Amino acid sequence: MHIAARGVGDLSRVIAGCAGATVAVIGFLEVGGATPAPAAGLIVAGLALLIYAVRGGRKRSAIWGVTVALIAAAAVASGSALFLGGITVVTVLAALVYRLDAPPPPPAPPGPAAEPRLRPDFAETLWQSMNEAVMVLDANYRVIDVNRRWRELTGYDTVAEAPAPPLPGAGGDWLLPRADGTTVPVLATVATIADEAGAPRGYVATYVDIAERKRAEEALSRHADELERGNAQLASALAFKNDLTSMLTHDMAQPISSIASLAELLCADWGDLPDDIRLELARKVDKNTRRLVKMMNDLQLLFRLDTGAVTARRVPVPLREVAEAATRVTGGADQVKITIDDGLSALADRGHLIAVVENLLKNALAHGAAPVEVRADREGPETVLLEVRDSGPGIPDDLLPNLFGRFIRGAGLGLFIARHLVEANGGSLRYEHAKPRGARLLITLETAPRAPGETPSPTLP
Incomplete structure (x- = not known):
């Protein structure tokens, strides 16, 4: 609607201009006739229409046109001698009206030349001054250029030496290879540069050095581990305190x-x-x-x-001598049967092994039943098995999970100490039910070399 109205206005001004020019020409042609006054009126009317058409039909232009027409009519009515003067006045006034009434020219729209542009030297300075390491690649993923920070981070001097970046979408924490064979942890991102059709025309890989962050994370992790170990030690110390208090109170x-x-x-x-x-x-x-x-x-x-x-000084120890010494300490020689070959030995600390067998015998005599038997034999080419077996009802299943714990009510520290001493000598201690009844406490130790003339003892069932 606005465009249509504007077209009609322009057409009306063109028609008014043409009509004004025609009337003015007719007026000039009639100047030499017998009636100069009507000719002058035609000229004035034609000029008014021309002024109206030229000035876009503004009210001020119409007022100036009427004024010009009156002055021209007065000049023509005064006589033919003033006719040319009147025409001159009309022309001068028309020009003056056009000049005074002319609107200011609109500002020129900004063209492409007015848009700000980075100078090539400034863009290069910005590219080389970035804190991030940047690599530019073509559509075939070949390296085109890298900035100064990339060279500092990797130690490479030329683009040809640049290692390939991660594929688009595979960024994140990345180990960037360096020229000296080491790696530096970075946060890598790869952005695709698309053309007008949306196809990749190049790629930009950006690396942010996160070595300090990684070191801080590792230090925090070590601190957390230390705190966790400290908490575990504190919990263990608290449990030890409670167990010790219980033992002192009861046992x-x-x-x-x-x-x-x-x-x-x-x-x-x-x-x-x-x-x-x-x-x-x-x-x-x-x-x-x-x-x-x-x-x-x-x-x-x-x-x-x-x-x-506690440290163990392991030497070849004859197992029969150990069993006899432990039996004498317990005072149960009449209740203990020893079935061990004289030449069978194990690598262990003699004092530790005697203390272990002593504790096992006391446990068997106190909680089991006679007869109690101590047996030993080679379990394989490198191990020996020592067994303390009683004929009692055995250990209830509900006590087995904590059998070798630090404090068992009524059992003192015997089994706990025995287990730790065996482990300090490179062996192990376990429990099995005996058949048809009874308890078997089995010690596995590294065997000593077989003595000359040693004959294998019966294999333990």
């Missing part, structure tokens, strides 16, 4: 209480007690004292095991 309280009662009885009634009763009470005090000393020694060994202060 050690009984012999201390018994010693205190017996000593009080002896002191109070020494003169009234017969000699045999005094001897029996003194033996009970001695037995409980020895039991208490054994617990203290076990605690001392436990502390050393927890701190890793």
